[in-house]
Amino acid sequence: MKNLFKNIGPGPLIAAAFIGPGTVTVCTLAGVGFGYxxxxAMVLSIIATIVLQEMSARLGIITQKGLSEIIRTEIKHPVFKFLAILLILSAIVIGNAAYEAGNITGGVLGLEAIVGNPSLQIGEFSINVLSIVIxxxxxVLLYLGNYKTLEKALIGLVTLMSMAFLVTAxxxxxxxxxxxxxxxxxxxxKNSLLTVIALIGTTVVPYNLFLHASLVKEKWHHKSDLQFARKDTFIAVILGGLVSMCIIISAASIQSTDIKSASDLALGLEPLFGSFAKYFLAIGLFASGITSAITAPLAxxxxxxxxxxxxxxxxxxxxxxxxxxxxxxxxxxxSLGIKSIDIIKFAQVANGxxxxxxxxFLIWIMNKDSVLGSYKNSIKQNIFGFLILGISILLSVATLNKVFSLNLF
Structure with missing residues (x-):
C-alpha cells in the first residue's frame, strides 16, 4: 500500500481537471435526457483520454520538457511558429480564464446547498462570499508552489468527490x-449527437495534454519511471471516467425533464432519496469545482x-x-455574477x-526520432492516435456548428 501511494503521480490531478462543473452538468443532461x-460515449472518452495522456506523459518523462516547450522548439518556420503559439496562448489562457469562472461557480453551487448563499452588497454590486472563499x-494551494502539496490536496479532494458521486449513484x-x-x-x-460530442469534449481536455507533460517531470526524472507514469495515468483516468458515469447514472433516475444543471440534479434527487442525496451531491460538486479551479490556472x-x-x-x-x-x-x-457569454463563446470556439x-501536434512529435528516439509511437499507438484525431475533428466541427448555428448536422 505504501509503494502504491509512493508511485501516485499527476494522474489524479488530470482526473481532477476533467471532472469539473462542466463535466458534471454535461453528464447530468446526458442522464436526464437519454438515461443509460x-x-x-464515456467509455470511448476514457479510451481516448488514456491514449492521448499516455503520449503526453511519455513525452514529459523522456524529454523532461513540457509540450508547449517542444512545440516552440520543433516548429522551425517562424510564421507557423508564431501562429501556433498565438493559437495555443489565446485558447488556453483566455479560455481557461473563462472556464475558471465556471469552475468556481460550480464549487459555490455545492457549498450553497449546505450553507446557503451569503453575499456582500457594495453599492450596486452583490458579491458572492463563497466565490471569494473558494x-x-x-x-493558498497554488502559492505554496510545491508539487507534492498540490498532489496530496487534490488526491484528497478527488477521493472525496469520487465517493460522493459513487454513493449518490x-x-x-x-x-x-x-x-x-x-x-x-x-x-x-434522437438528437443525441451534440450530447455525445459534449461528453467526449468535456473529458478529452486540450489543456490536460500540456498539464500532464509538465507535471510528470516534477514527479519522475528517469526513463525507467515510464512504467509508473503509465499505470498512474491508466488508473486515474479510468476512475475519473467512472465518476462521470456515476453522475449519468444518478441523473438517469430523475423523471423530471426540467433538470438543466447539477444543482437541479441535487434538488431532483431530494424528494426521491431524502436530503442525504442532496448533501452527497453538494460535496461532490464542491470538490469538482475546487479541483478544476486549481488545475485550470496551473495549466x-x-x-x-x-x-x-x-x-x-x-x-x-x-x-x-x-x-x-x-x-x-x-x-x-x-463573485460579481458577470455573464461572460462572449468570452465563453470564444473559449468554446478556440478549444474546439x-x-x-x-x-x-502531439502525434507528430510522438513520431519524431530526434525527440523520443526508441520511445516514439508504435504502429498500434498511431492507429489509436489517428482514430482519436478524427473524433476530435468531428468535435471541432460540431463546436463551430453549435456556436455559429451553421446547421451542419
Whole structure:
C-alpha cells in the first residue's frame, strides 16, 4: 500500500481537471435526457483520454520538457511558429480564464446547498462570499508552489468527490444490466449527437495534454519511471471516467425533464432519496469545482511559460503571475455574477479548434526520432492516435456548428 501511494503521480490531478462543473452538468443532461443510452460515449472518452495522456506523459518523462516547450522548439518556420503559439496562448489562457469562472461557480453551487448563499452588497454590486472563499483556497494551494502539496490536496479532494458521486449513484438503485448495455452497445438516441460530442469534449481536455507533460517531470526524472507514469495515468483516468458515469447514472433516475444543471440534479434527487442525496451531491460538486479551479490556472501557467520560453518553476514570479491573473479573473466573474457569454463563446470556439490541432501536434512529435528516439509511437499507438484525431475533428466541427448555428448536422 505504501509503494502504491509512493508511485501516485499527476494522474489524479488530470482526473481532477476533467471532472469539473462542466463535466458534471454535461453528464447530468446526458442522464436526464437519454438515461443509460450514452454511457458508451464515456467509455470511448476514457479510451481516448488514456491514449492521448499516455503520449503526453511519455513525452514529459523522456524529454523532461513540457509540450508547449517542444512545440516552440520543433516548429522551425517562424510564421507557423508564431501562429501556433498565438493559437495555443489565446485558447488556453483566455479560455481557461473563462472556464475558471465556471469552475468556481460550480464549487459555490455545492457549498450553497449546505450553507446557503451569503453575499456582500457594495453599492450596486452583490458579491458572492463563497466565490471569494473558494478563490482563496485555490490561491493558498497554488502559492505554496510545491508539487507534492498540490498532489496530496487534490488526491484528497478527488477521493472525496469520487465517493460522493459513487454513493449518490448507489442510492438511486440503478439497473445493472441496463448500465452494462449502455456502456458496451453504442446507441444514438434522437438528437443525441451534440450530447455525445459534449461528453467526449468535456473529458478529452486540450489543456490536460500540456498539464500532464509538465507535471510528470516534477514527479519522475528517469526513463525507467515510464512504467509508473503509465499505470498512474491508466488508473486515474479510468476512475475519473467512472465518476462521470456515476453522475449519468444518478441523473438517469430523475423523471423530471426540467433538470438543466447539477444543482437541479441535487434538488431532483431530494424528494426521491431524502436530503442525504442532496448533501452527497453538494460535496461532490464542491470538490469538482475546487479541483478544476486549481488545475485550470496551473495549466495556463505551464502553457504560457513554455510558449514564451520562461522558467516553468512553480515558485517563479512569472509562473505565479500567470495563474494569479487567471484565478483573479475567475473569482471576479463568478463573485460579481458577470455573464461572460462572449468570452465563453470564444473559449468554446478556440478549444474546439485547439483539440485536433494539439492532438495533431502531439502525434507528430510522438513520431519524431530526434525527440523520443526508441520511445516514439508504435504502429498500434498511431492507429489509436489517428482514430482519436478524427473524433476530435468531428468535435471541432460540431463546436463551430453549435456556436455559429451553421446547421451542419
Amino acid at each position: 443510452a450514452l454511457l458508451w 478563490g482563496l483556497i485555490a490561491f 448507489i442510492i438511486t438503485k440503478p439497473n445493472i444490466i441496463e448500465i452494462i448495455k449502455g456502456a458496451l452497445i453504442p446507441r444514438f438516441s 495556463a501557467a505551464f502553457v504560457t511559460t513554455g510558449c514564451l520560453g520562461w522558467s516553468s518553476n512553480m515558485a517563479s514570479k512569472r509562473f505565479r503571475a500567470v495563474w494569479m491573473i487567471i484565478l483573479v479573473l475567475g473569482v471576479l466573474f463568478s 479548434i485547439l483539440l485536433p490541432v494539439i492532438a495533431g
